[in-house]
Amino acid sequence: MTASSSREVIVEADGGSRGNPGPAGYGAVVLDPVTGETLAEAAEYIGVATNNVAEYKGLVAGLKAARELFPDATVHVRMDSKLVVEQMSGRWKIKHPDMKPLAAEAGRVFPAGRVRYEWIPRERNKHADRLANEAMDAGKLGRAWEPSASTAALDSAAARNAATLPPSGPPGDATAGAARARAALATAGGLEPGGTRTALGGTPPAPGGGTGTGAWPGAVSRPTAPDAETGPDTGAADGLFAAEEAAPPATASGDFEAEAAAARPAALQPPPAAAPRQGWSGGPDMGAPATFVLLRHGETALTPEKRFSGSGGTDPELSAAGLRQAEAVAEALAARGTVQEIVSSPLTRCRQTAAAVAARLGLDVRVEQGLRETDFGAWEGLTFREVRERYAEDLDAWLASPKAAPTGGGESFATVARRVAATRDRLTAAYAGRTVLLVTHVTPIKTLVRLALGAPPESLFRMELSAASISAVAYYADGNASVRLLNDTSHLR
Numbered sequence: 001m002t003a004s005s006s007r008e009v010i011v012e013a014d015g016g017s018r019g020n021p022g023p024a025g026y027g028a029v030v031l032d033p034v035t036g037e038t039l040a041e042a043a044e045y046i047g048v049a050t051n052n053v054a055e056y057k058g059l060v061a062g063l064k065a066a067r068e069l070f071p072d073a074t075v076h077v078r079m080d081s082k083l084v085v086e087q088m089s090g091r092w093k094i095k096h097p098d099m100k101p102l103a104a105e106a107g108r109v110f111p112a113g114r115v116r117y118e119w120i121p122r123e124r125n126k127h128a129d130r131l132a133n134e135a136m137d138a139g140k141l142g143r144a145w146e147p148s149a150s151t152a153a154l155d156s157a158a159a160r161n162a163a164t165l166p167p168s169g170p171p172g173d174a175t176a177g178a179a180r181a182r183a184a185l186a187t188a189g190g191l192e193p194g195g196t197r198t199a200l201g202g203t204p205p206a207p208g209g210g211t212g213t214g215a216w217p218g219a220v221s222r223p224t225a226p227d228a229e230t231g232p233d234t235g236a237a238d239g240l241f242a243a244e245e246a247a248p249p250a251t252a253s254g255d256f257e258a259e260a261a262a263a264r265p266a267a268l269q270p271p272p273a274a275a276p277r278q279g280w281s282g283g284p285d286m287g288a289p290a291t292f293v294l295l296r297h298g299e300t301a302l303t304p305e306k307r308f309s310g311s312g313g314t315d316p317e318l319s320a321a322g323l324r325q326a327e328a329v330a331e332a333l334a335a336r337g338t339v340q341e342i343v344s345s346p347l348t349r350c351r352q353t354a355a356a357v358a359a360r361l362g363l364d365v366r367v368e369q370g371l372r373e374t375d376f377g378a379w380e381g382l383t384f385r386e387v388r389e390r391y392a393e394d395l396d397a398w399l400a401s402p403k404a405a406p407t408g409g410g411e412s413f414a415t416v417a418r419r420v421a422a423t424r425d426r427l428t429a430a431y432a433g434r435t436v437l438l439v440t441h442v443t444p445i446k447t448l449v450r451l452a453l454g455a456p457p458e459s460l461f462r463m464e465l466s467a468a469s470i471s472a473v474a475y476y477a478d479g480n481a482s483v484r485l486l487n488d489t490s491h492l493r
């Protein structure tokens with residue numbers, strides 16, 4: 001095909017890894033921006049690599065395919081990888097050594113002024129995603145991707161028409177309504193060297209826009225059945241979202257919560273009025289909030305048994321189920337593409353969960369001591385029933401007052417709430433206008449949600465918070481808070 005002066009093309013690219021790192025592949029497609037015609041496709045199995053490396057390789061392949069067609073073209077790159085888009089746009093630094101040379105290679109294909117980047121939701125990147133999966137499927141069988149056998153252009157046509165808006169639901173729901181209808185078999189065009197197919201039959205034009213706002217939606221809570229941990233992993237964080245005195249026990253849901261609610265006195269005194277926050281702007285807020293995406297860690301061996309698991313116990317690792325949950329939530333957050341920073345509790349289960357997400361997003365993890373779990377003293381490792389049998393009076397006092405500490409010198413919820421408030425203030429100041437993933441525990445998350453809502457202490461016993469669930473709270477410079485999501489587990493289903 002001959003070059004065309006000032007021709008604009010669209011490049012959509014994607015990559016994936018089944019294991020991260022694991023068997024990986026990429027896919028890329030070059031589209032006509034007016035007709036939506038598929039001008040070229042490229043895909044390749046690349047062996048063991050991370051998701052981010054595969055995404056970058058897909059970008060490089062897409063740009064090179066566009067250059068083969070139109071060396072003088074201007075290129076509109078669309079990807080569902082927020083990391084690649086932000087890094088190639090120059091807004092985020094490239095820290096990982098495996099990605100620096102790939103980014104440099106992508107930058108050399110076309111002059112920088114002729115390439116622009118746009119993030120799109122995952123459901124609008126179906127064509128490249130399908131190509132990447134076809135390449136990985138072929139690699140699993142020990143074969144090379146065959147352009148003539150690809151159905152990516154056909155399968156993506158209906159999905160492109162259906163996905164006309166950016167996702168408005170919680171992470172993991174982005175593809176819920178994607179169309180799966182297939183178009184009639186199109187005639188394949190010529191093949192370019194290096195696994196690239198050109199001039200395939202017409203793919204409808206992709207809708208414009210869809211760069212995403214980076215904010216979490218005001219979604220309705222999605223409580224789920226207690227298929228994950230619902231026991232007393234009631235860790236409190238070092239002060240993410242509120243300066244009030246401590247909440248009463250922010251215990252998890254399920255049998256433990258029911259027992260606790262039944263044992264607790266009929267009424268708790270309302271908390272003291274919140275002290276005015278320091279450092280907030282006195283006028284109306286006009287800037288982006290600090291948005292904290294609150295991720296509870298995955299399951300440990302103690303989770304199904306509903307045992308107290310705080311910061312004073314054995315510091316258990318994630319179980320096999322917990323590791324699977326961590327990978328699932330990492331995939332969901334990558335699809336959403338809004339997380340810019342990751343902060344984790346120092347406890348092992350949170351650090352492991354955070355590491356899975358960080359590997360998928362190509363981000364570093366900052367450890368924050370204030371996000372640690374409550375120290376449950378002598379109750380660590382025990383069930384609620386065992387604590388009732390051994391320390392009935394101490395348990396009654398703990399349930400009745402946030403100032404009461406567990407047996408043996410554990411932390412009271414008043415102490416934990418002050419810790420949480422201080423951490424909240426530090427993090428909102430440090431990450432103003434950014435979206436930050438906080439990987440923490442049940443009590444920190446429930447306490448932050450309660451305080452953000454200004455709800456009474458007993459509301460903590462009426463929240464469900466499953467293992468590996470996602471919640472979100474936005475904090476504005478004028479002191480207002482907005483709870484945007486609670487206990488989303490759609491990514492685990």
